[in-house]
Amino acid sequence: MFITTHAALGALIAEQIPNHPIAAFVLGMASHFLSDIIPHGDLNLYKGFISGSKVKRAVAYVVVDGIAAIFFVMFIFNTKIFDHRLAISMGIAGGVLPDLLVAVYELFRVKGLSAFHRFHFFFHNLISGRHGDLPFASGSAMQLVFLAAVISRIG
Numbered sequence: 001m002f003i004t005t006h007a008a009l010g011a012l013i014a015e016q017i018p019n020h021p022i023a024a025f026v027l028g029m030a031s032h033f034l035s036d037i038i039p040h041g042d043l044n045l046y047k048g049f050i051s052g053s054k055v056k057r058a059v060a061y062v063v064v065d066g067i068a069a070i071f072f073v074m075f076i077f078n079t080k081i082f083d084h085r086l087a088i089s090m091g092i093a094g095g096v097l098p099d100l101l102v103a104v105y106e107l108f109r110v111k112g113l114s115a116f117h118r119f120h121f122f123f124h125n126l127i128s129g130r131h132g133d134l135p136f137a138s139g140s141a142m143q144l145v146f147l148a149a150v151i152s153r154i155g
């Protein structure tokens with residue numbers, strides 16, 4: 001899913017447990033794997049990256065996605081959340097970290113991350129790998145709706 005979607009979900013979960021930043025981190029990370037199970041339209045993009053046929057497109061997507069996530073975090077920290085920032089930060093960190101670790105593995109093949117990489121894609125491809133993914137446009141549209149619903153519940 002979008003990094004922003006994972007960040008928003010992590011923030012929302014953390015908000016439910018504002019005094020437990022470590023639990024917020026752990027649950028934020030768990031929310032990443034669980035939400036990735038929902039087919040969300042990026043499997044072909046990933047395959048294009050792996051096969052080498054659409055590397056620039058995949059990198060462009062990740063860059064835009066990352067920039068959007070930075071703006072999202074600035075947005076919620078400047079408009080919505082005022083007291084429990086540590087837990088919210090930890091929830092966001094847990095929410096986005098899996099994809100960053102996956103990226104580190106893709107780029108540098110760090111051996112210690114290979115099991116984590118498999119673990120991530122076990123969830124990510126649980127449905128989309130067997131039954132097919134959504135087209136990119138509908139997957140993105142679905143995520144935007146999901147994201148709007150999550151953001152509307154934060155703060």
Ligand SMILES: [Zn+2]
Pocket residue numbers: 001032036098099120124
């Ligand atoms: Zn992921």
